[in-house]
Amino acid sequence: MLRRIQSGEANAILSWKLDRLARNFDDGGKIIGLLQRGVIQEIRTFEKTYLPTDNVLMIAVELGMANQYVRDLSVNIRRGIREKIRRGIYSSKAPLGYINEPRLRTIEPHPVFFPKIKRVMELFATGQYSLTAIQKELAAVGIVGNLSRKPLPLSSIGNFLRNPFYYGVFLHKGEMHQGIHAPMISKKTFDEVQAALVTVGKPRKKRGEKGFHFLNFATCATCGHCITGERHTKRSGRRYGYYRCSHKNKLPHAADRSLIPEEKFAEEVKRNVALVTIPDDWKDKFLAQIELWQNDEAQARQSRIDRIKAELAALKTKIDRLNIAFTEGGIELAEFKELKNPLIIQKTVLEQQLTKVEKGEASPIEPLKNFILEANQAQKWVFENNWLEMKSFLQNVGLNRQIRSQTLTVSFKKPFDSLAKTTLAANQAASESERNSIWWRRRELNPRPKSTNQPRLHAYSR
Numbered sequence: 001m002l003r004r005i006q007s008g009e010a011n012a013i014l015s016w017k018l019d020r021l022a023r024n025f026d027d028g029g030k031i032i033g034l035l036q037r038g039v040i041q042e043i044r045t046f047e048k049t050y051l052p053t054d055n056v057l058m059i060a061v062e063l064g065m066a067n068q069y070v071r072d073l074s075v076n077i078r079r080g081i082r083e084k085i086r087r088g089i090y091s092s093k094a095p096l097g098y099i100n101e102p103r104l105r106t107i108e109p110h111p112v113f114f115p116k117i118k119r120v121m122e123l124f125a126t127g128q129y130s131l132t133a134i135q136k137e138l139a140a141v142g143i144v145g146n147l148s149r150k151p152l153p154l155s156s157i158g159n160f161l162r163n164p165f166y167y168g169v170f171l172h173k174g175e176m177h178q179g180i181h182a183p184m185i186s187k188k189t190f191d192e193v194q195a196a197l198v199t200v201g202k203p204r205k206k207r208g209e210k211g212f213h214f215l216n217f218a219t220c221a222t223c224g225h226c227i228t229g230e231r232h233t234k235r236s237g238r239r240y241g242y243y244r245c246s247h248k249n250k251l252p253h254a255a256d257r258s259l260i261p262e263e264k265f266a267e268e269v270k271r272n273v274a275l276v277t278i279p280d281d282w283k284d285k286f287l288a289q290i291e292l293w294q295n296d297e298a299q300a301r302q303s304r305i306d307r308i309k310a311e312l313a314a315l316k317t318k319i320d321r322l323n324i325a326f327t328e329g330g331i332e333l334a335e336f337k338e339l340k341n342p343l344i345i346q347k348t349v350l351e352q353q354l355t356k357v358e359k360g361e362a363s364p365i366e367p368l369k370n371f372i373l374e375a376n377q378a379q380k381w382v383f384e385n386n387w388l389e390m391k392s393f394l395q396n397v398g399l400n401r402q403i404r405s406q407t408l409t410v411s412f413k414k415p416f417d418s419l420a421k422t423t424l425a426a427n428q429a430a431s432e433s434e435r436n437s438i439w440w441r442r443r444e445l446n447p448r449p450k451s452t453n454q455p456r457l458h459a460y461s462r
């Protein structure tokens with residue numbers, strides 16, 4: 001601007017305030033000089049007009065004060081940011097699902113988007129969703145680009161899923177800080193999200209749905225290719241659905257390339273789900289047993305709480321010692337960060353564990369109870385022919401699902417694997433009493449647990 005005034009393009013300045021012209025003394029001095037010599041004939045601000053005939057001293061003082069004010073301000077802002085971060089307040093734009101609280105200058109959960117984003121995170125953590133699916137999910141709940149109003153680009157979704165802010169910490173200039181904001185997910189879920197990011201990789205191509213329930217569900221046991229569906233129209237005009245291996249080359253396993261009728265495939269899914277269900281009467285018996293254990297549980301929980309608290313206290317002492325060592329100049333910044341960051345992560349994890357244990361979520365009995373309820377729920381899906389629920393249930397409890405000679409085999413995860421064995425044995429039992437004894441047998445092998453042991457039902461394999 002000064003160069004253009006000097007070359008005669010303009011001879012006056014219009015400015016909101018004089019301090020806008022005083023980034024530093026060099027510029028201020030030049031402006032005063034130009035004004036004095038009449039090259040600038042007028043500087044007009046909102047409050048005042050400055051002319052070449054005015055007392056230059058006053059203008060210099062005004063500019064000098066403005067300059068000092070700007071300098072103080074930037075120091076104050078930096079000091080303010082440091083202070084905020086020390087208190088655990090993330091000092092940038094709030095991540096998705098949070099808002100910058102304007103009055104307290106903290107970061108708070110967004111009343112509408114927080115639960116929605118949380119759900120999306122948890123879905124992604126299951127590893128069964130692609131980034132494109134997450135993109136759609138986010139767009140569906142109204143999370144789109146600020147300006148474009150289009151779905152967020154996949155790269156921003158990747159960054160969003162990698163942000164450790166969501167489990168309660170944040171990085172500032174390479175240093176890890178524990179935030180005071182409400183975490184959206186646990187460290188465990190965050191780790192699962194990271195693992196899912198690796199496996200999902202780049203977005204997959206869309207596939208036609210063709211009205212099949214079980215596309216992308218099972219693989220061919222012979223060659224490992226995906227089982228796909230296709231429709232055939234008979235001469236009568238009736239359409240039939242079949243599943244088959246998607247391998248292009250027909251020679252290597254001609255035996256298994258036979259088409260599996262849609263209904264037969266569905267029956268196979270149902271047969272597998274039925275293996276890992278618990279009938280109502282057994283659910284009640286197991287839950288009664290669990291209730292007995294829950295008393296012991298309370299004691300065990302208290303001792304866990306005490307242990308975590310002791311660990312936390314030790315960790316806090318370590319962190320304090322590091323802080324003192326750093327402020328006293330005992331260690332370098334790089335070393336300080338390297339030593340401190342893992343401790344902060346550890347502390348966050350422990351604190352989350354503590355909350356969980358205190359709320360009873362980390363109780364070993366809870367997963368057992370959930371397992372029984374889940375297996376009982378699965379039985380209802382079998383009765384209702386709820387194919388979608390059966391499908392996602394098998395995807396949850398089975399590691400892989402393979403087709404060989406028109407038979408579906410699922411490798412069940414623990415503890416569903418033992419449940420499947422028990423069910424098979426019970427199904428082959430000759431009489432009701434023999435069946436009962438099979439259900440009970442493993443339970444008798446599992447004595448009532450000591451308070452420190454994890455309780456086991458028969459369904460937990462030994």
Ligand SMILES: [Zn+2]
Pocket residue numbers: 220221222223224225245246247253256
């Ligand atoms: Zn195959």
